[in-house]
Amino acid sequence: MSTKPKYTRPLDIKGGRVDMNHGAGGRASAQLIEEIFLRAFDNEFLRQGNDGATLPMPPGLPQGGRLVMATDAHVVSPIFFPGGDLGCLAVHGTLNDVAMLGARPLYLSASFILEEGYALSDLQRIANSMGAAAREAGVPIVTGDTKVVEKGKGDGVFISTTGVGVVAPGVHIGGDQALAGDAVLVSGTLGEHGVAVLSSRAAMEFETSIASDTAALHGLVAALLSSLPAGSLHVLRDPTRGGLATTLNEITRQSGVGMLIDENFIPVLPQVQAACELLGLDPLYIANEGKMVVICASDVAEAALACLHEHPLGKAACRIGTVTVDPHGFVQMQTRMGGRRVVDWLSGEQLPRIC
C-alpha cells in the first residue's frame, strides 16, 4: 500500500552511530524508526504509522469506542523562545497528535529529565507554562515522573508527554485515508515556530518579530468534526519537524497516492519568508506547532475552509492542492514561476532540536 522513501542503503547497524539527522523528522528519522524500532516492537498499532495510535477497547470490556494514545519527547533548544517555551510546547505537541486522529484528548502524563544544576526558578516557569496550557486546553496532567541526571549528561530539562483520548464512533481519520481527488488544506501560515526558535539561538540571533505558533488544535478539530458530514474528513496532521513537505510525503506514502500543491496558495508570512531567505531555509521544511494539514472530500472543501476561518486558529486557512493518483507517491508543486517540481522528503538535518 505504501510507497517507501528510498533509502540509499540500509542502516549500518554494526558500525553506525546516531547522528542529528536521525532526529530531524525526515528520511533519516523514518529509516531509524523502521529499521530499529518497528522491527523490535512490531505490532498492528505501531504499523498504523501515524503520530499516535488508534486502539480498540480490550476484549472483556464493553465494546463501542476507541482510544487514542500519542507520545512526544520534547528537547527544544533554547527552552524559552518567542511565543512559547518547552512547557507549553510539550502540552500542545502531544494534544495535537491525539487530536490529529480525530480524538478528543482526555488526559496527559508528563515525565521530566532534569540536569543537575538547572535553576529551580526556570523549572517553575516551565511547569507553570505547562499547567496553564493544560488548563486552557481542558486536559489535566494526571500523572508524572521526575529524574535527575548529572551536570553535563542532559541539557536543562527534557519533557516527555503522553496523551490519551477517545474517538467517536464513525470517525476514521489517519494518514492512510487520503483518496485521489481529495482537497488538501492547511489551517494557517507556515514556518513561524521554526523561525522563532532559530531566532532565539545564541549563535544566530537576528532581529525578528516572529513568534512561535504553538497552540492546541483540538478545538479546531472538534469544530471540523461537528460541521462536516460524517466520513468526509480523511486526514489531519500537524506539520511539525520536517515541515509541510515532510508531512505531505508521509501522507502520500501511507495512503498510496500523490499530491499536487500550488506554491501560490501556500500561506507564509512575509517576515517568515524574509527570515528564511536570510538563513537559506525553505519554509516548506520548517516546523509548525499550531497548524494542521486537512485532507477532505473535495465536495466539502469549501465548508471545511469556512469552518476553519471562523476559528481564531484557522483564520488564514487555505486550500493548497489536491490528492492525485501516483504510484510513485510523489508530492509535486506548481511553482510561482510556472514550473512543476517534486517536493521531496527532508533528507538531512535542517533544524535540530526544534521541538
Add this chain to the structure above:
Amino acid sequence: MSTKPKYTRPLDIKGGRVDMNHGAGGRASAQLIEEIFLRAFDNEFLRQGNDGATLPMPPGLPQGGRLVMATDAHVVSPIFFPGGDLGCLAVHGTLNDVAMLGARPLYLSASFILEEGYALSDLQRIANSMGAAAREAGVPIVTGDTKVVEKGKGDGVFISTTGVGVVAPGVHIGGDQALAGDAVLVSGTLGEHGVAVLSSRAAMEFETSIASDTAALHGLVAALLSSLPAGSLHVLRDPTRGGLATTLNEITRQSGVGMLIDENFIPVLPQVQAACELLGLDPLYIANEGKMVVICASDVAEAALACLHEHPLGKAACRIGTVTVDPHGFVQMQTRMGGRRVVDWLSGEQLPRIC
C-alpha cells in the same frame, strides 16, 4: 488525611538549583514534586499521589471500568547491567506502575532521547530488549517518538514510557487504602536491582553474582486479584527508587496510618546483604524492579501469601508487618537486636540514576 514528610524549609525557588537528591525518590524528590509540579498542574487525579492515576472512563466510551495511566522516565546508568538493561527496565517499570493500581496493562508508548554518536548496535540491543519484554508481558508498544540531542547534551539513551490499563469494577487499590490492622507483605527478596546496577558502574565495579530482579508484575497482581475476596486487597506498590523504606513511608502518609515491621522477616539475599555492608548501604533503601509491597486485610494474609508463593515471581514472599494507628505516620521496625527504631524517608541521595 496525609502526614506530610517534614521539610526543613520550603524550596528556594529564587536561588535554588536542581540537585541529584531531587531525583533520588526520597524526601527531596517529594518536595520538588509538591512545591513545583503539583502546584503548577493541580488536579484531583494528580493528587491521588500514586505512581499512576486512576481515571474515570470518559463519556463516549463504554462505562463500567476505569482507566489507569502511568509514566516513567528511565535514565539508568550504565545502560546494560547484570540481569537487564534500560530497554526491558523501561517496559517493566511502567507496566508495574499500571499493575500496582490493580489494573490490567493494555498499551505502552515509548519516547527516546538519543545522544548524537551513540552506537546503533547498542540502540538496537536496547530496542530488541524492550520489544521482547513487551511481547513477554503481552502489552504492545503502540506509538513512540525519537529525538536526538548533540553529543554532550544527553547520555546515550533516555527512554520515557507510558502505560494505559483498565481496572475492573469493584477493585479499589491505591496508596491511600491501607487500614490499621492490615497485613504488610513483600513479594520477594529486596535490593537486587540497586546492587546489580551499582556493581556494574565503572567507578565501583566489584565481584558479585547479583542480577537485577527487573520483571513485569502484572501477572502476579492478576493472580492475587482472582484468588482473594473482592475488596480485601488494599495497597500494591513496587519499592523502586528509595526502596522499601521510602515506599512504606509514602503509604503511611497517603493512608494516614503507621506501620510496624519486623527486620527478622524482611527477606534479603545473603550476597545482597554482604554487598550492602561492603558499600555502607541499607538494603531497605535500595531500589527493586520486580518486587511489590502488598497490603491486605489481615484475615486474607495467609491466602495472599499462598497465592504469591505459587507464582515464580512470588516464591520468597513474606509477611513483614502490620498497619498500625499512628497520627505521626511513622514506619517503625522491630530490629534483629530486639530494639525498635523509626524507618525514615530516604533523606538524601543514595543511588543516583538507578532506574
